[in-house]
Amino acid sequence: MVSLDFTDMVENAPCGYVSLSPAGRMEYVNRTLTGWSGHTADQMIGKRFSDFLTMAGRIYYETHIAPLLRMQGSFDEFAIDVIKADGQRLQMIANATERRDTDGKPLSIRLALIRATDRRRYEQELLRAREAARTGERSAEVNLQREHETSELREQFIAVLGHDLRNPLASISAGVRILDRTVQTEKERQVIAMMQTTVMRMAGLIDDVLDLARGRLGGGIRLNLDFGKPLEPVLMGVVDELRLASPGRIIEAEFKIERPVNCDGQRLGQMLSNLVGNALTHGSSSKPVIVHAETREREFELWVSNAGQPIPQAAMDKLFEPFFRGNAHASRQGLGLGLYIASQIAKAHGGELTVSSTSEETKFTFTMPLSPEARTSGK
Amino acid sequence: MSKVLERNNVHIQGAGAKAMMFAHGFGCDQNMWRFVAPAFEADFRTVLFDHVGAGGSDLSAYDRAKYSSLEGYATDVVEIARELEFSDAVFVGHSVSSMIGVIAAEKAPGMFGKLVLIGPSPRYIDDAGYTGGFSAKQIEELLEFLESNHMGWSAQMAPMIMGNPDRPELGEELTNSFCRTDPDIAKAFARVTFTSDNREDLARVAVPTLVLQCSEDIIASQDVGDFVNRTIPNSRMIVLKATGHCPNLSAPEEVVSAMRTFV
Numbered sequence: 258m259v260s261l262d263f264t265d266m267v268e269n270a271p272c273g274y275v276s277l278s279p280a281g282r283m284e285y286v287n288r289t290l291t292g293w294s295g296h297t298a299d300q301m302i303g304k305r306f307s308d309f310l311t312m313a314g315r316i317y318y319e320t321h322i323a324p325l326l327r328m329q330g331s332f333d334e335f336a337i338d339v340i341k342a343d344g345q346r347l348q349m350i351a352n353a354t355e356r357r358d359t360d361g362k363p364l365s366i367r368l369a370l371i372r373a374t375d376r377r378r379y380e381q382e383l384l385r386a387r388e389a390a391r392t393g394e395r396s397a398e399v400n401l402q403r404e405h406e407t408s409e410l411r412e413q414f415i416a417v418l419g420h421d422l423r424n425p426l427a428s429i430s431a432g433v434r435i436l437d438r439t440v441q442t443e444k445e446r447q448v449i450a451m452m453q454t455t456v457m458r459m460a461g462l463i464d465d466v467l468d469l470a471r472g473r474l475g476g477g478i479r480l481n482l483d484f485g486k487p488l489e490p491v492l493m494g495v496v497d498e499l500r501l502a503s504p505g506r507i508i509e510a511e512f513k514i515e516r517p518v519n520c521d522g523q524r525l526g527q528m529l530s531n532l533v534g535n536a537l538t539h540g541s542s543s544k545p546v547i548v549h550a551e552t553r554e555r556e557f558e559l560w561v562s563n564a565g566q567p568i569p570q571a572a573m574d575k576l577f578e579p580f581f582r583g584n585a586h587a588s589r590q591g592l593g594l595g596l597y598i599a600s601q602i603a604k605a606h607g608g609e610l611t612v613s614s615t616s617e618e619t620k621f622t623f624t625m626p627l628s629p630e631a632r633t634s635g636k
Numbered sequence: 637m638s639k640v641l642e643r644n645n646v647h648i649q650g651a652g653a654k655a656m657m658f659a660h661g662f663g664c665d666q667n668m669w670r671f672v673a674p675a676f677e678a679d680f681r682t683v684l685f686d687h688v689g690a691g692g693s694d695l696s697a698y699d700r701a702k703y704s705s706l707e708g709y710a711t712d713v714v715e716i717a718r719e720l721e722f723s724d725a726v727f728v729g730h731s732v733s734s735m736i737g738v739i740a741a742e743k744a745p746g747m748f749g750k751l752v753l754i755g756p757s758p759r760y761i762d763d764a765g766y767t768g769g770f771s772a773k774q775i776e777e778l779l780e781f782l783e784s785n786h787m788g789w790s791a792q793m794a795p796m797i798m799g800n801p802d803r804p805e806l807g808e809e810l811t812n813s814f815c816r817t818d819p820d821i822a823k824a825f826a827r828v829t830f831t832s833d834n835r836e837d838l839a840r841v842a843v844p845t846l847v848l849q850c851s852e853d854i855i856a857s858q859d860v861g862d863f864v865n866r867t868i869p870n871s872r873m874i875v876l877k878a879t880g881h882c883p884n885l886s887a888p889e890e891v892v893s894a895m896r897t898f899v
Contacts, residue, residue: 279886324664
């Protein structure tokens with residue numbers, strides 16, 4: 258049988274151990290606590306335990322610990338700070354029990370104290386973090402609400418503006434068409450042609466603004482899915498238009514669309530137009546722009562590439578954000594909505610639009626699942 | 637039960653014609669009176685309650701603005717007393733509730749005929765020519781320190797504790813089953829308790845008053861007790877042998893017999 262040295266077990270326990278009279282005076286303190294605190298047993302015995310506490314600790318002892326010990330006989334897991342001989346604080350967690358006689362009269366109070374410097378620091382950090390989080394939450398809520406109101410207003414504004422701009426533009430367009438019928442001189446013909454180009458450009462910009470408003474008003478861009486309708490003629494039409502509009506530039510097109518694509522053909526045409534327009538604006542004017550579209554087993558891929566200066570890394574992150582404009586000549590700049598709208602169209606199709614850019618080529622690639630079933634199971 | 641009585645978790649016992657109302661101090665609830673109140677049940681109608689924010693009171697009634705001064709607590713005392721039609725009643729206040737009773741007695745003349753103030757202090761923070769026992773900085777430290785001692789409180793437990801004040805067995809697995817308070821409210825109550833100054837109210841106390849002063853009370857010292865006894869016009873003081881700040885728990889017999897000489 259192991260012989261146990263109880264005196265040593267208490268004296269050198271891995272915790273401070275104290276016994277108090279019912280009135281709170283120290284009757285015993287173990288060696289562990291005298292070692293931690295720097296007070297000798299002689300200095301402590303006979304004094305009130307609360308004499309060795311911080312003022313806050315004393316108040317807490319008198320208003321909480323002492324009454325609770327009387328009421329429930331024990332009090333666990335309370336924080337208490339002992340003032341050491343050198344004036345420093347010894348932060349501790351303690352349990353206390355009240356020993357009673359058979360009549361319930363208190364005989365003594367025992368406390369076990371554990372050093373808890375790290376734990377208390379951690380608790381204080383948690384409390385501070387909670388306080389900061391509460392403050393942050395409150396201001397974030399306010400900000401979010403304000404942001405929400407502002408953005409709603411802004412988007413409604415864009416939507417209204419888009420519609421209100423279209424009507425006067427339609428009048429101008431109709432007027433130009435009437436004038437075109439009675440054109441007399443070559444000079445007049447040139448002016449009319451210029452006005453028609455401008456009206457078309459303006460109409461394109463308004464469409465972009467409306468798409469932005471739609472994309473941002475929550476619902477995203479809505480699609481008119483025309484499953485089964487051939488996609489190739491739509492895309493070819495876009496390429497032909499752009500070839501006509503950019504004489505002197507080469508646009509190579511390779512189409513291998515062998516399966517039906519469940520998509521909104523007009524929207525994909527718009528995306529292609531934006532991508533090719535972008536390539537013509539930013540790419541090398543001496544190299545061709547290549548358009549490639551093909552169906553694979555489960556997906557449809559469309560990519561547009563051009564040669565020229567690569568896109569700077571800093572610009573890559575913002576490329577698909579609305580109103581982002583690269584370093585094109587001011588005269589050729591639009592609103593900076595082309596790629597944003599293209600990416601929204603891609604998103605509406607359950608696909609994605611990605612970009613890679615090296616010194617050899619810059620390539621925008623759109624991929625989408627061929628059918629809605631593939632959309633859920635494919636990825 | 638009326639709204640007011642429910643709000644303050646009022647418990648009425650005893651058979652006497654006159655009422656004796658017991659008000660707990662900072663740190664606990666009406667459980668503080670468990671060894672004292674029963675001794676008066678034969679002669680008085682004993683009324684125990686919890687201040688709003690403490691014990692089994694209705695936490696939803698806690699109004700930060702109202703309870704930012706002792707006045708708010710005194711208003712509740714008067715409301716309870718009015719509800720129970722007190723007249724010439726005895727008010728027994730421990731610690732901060734001594735001053736709450738002083739304010740209540742002034743608010744409603746005739747309602748309380750006698751005051752018993754246990755460990756009273758009209759002001760805890762030292763002032764020019766006055767020793768309250770604490771510096772403003774020490775009180776700030778106390779408020780900070782209270783955050784380290786949540787009294788086993790957590791938001792999940794609150795409904796269980798508060799919803800069943802009469803069924804303590806539900807709280808048995810909890811570390812401490814008495815005197816739990818929402819830590820934010822505890823801190824606010826500590827602030828109003830330890831930063832109040834009611835010295836001027838003392839001279840206006842119009843009813844006979846008994847001050848029970850503990851030996852070696854670091855919360856309310858002998859000097860402070862003397863100040864209270866000297867300033868209240870019709871007051872006498874009994875110095876108890878009991879030490880500490882809660883003689884109602886540590887020396888209930890002594891408190892009871894001292895009170896009997898007065899009531």
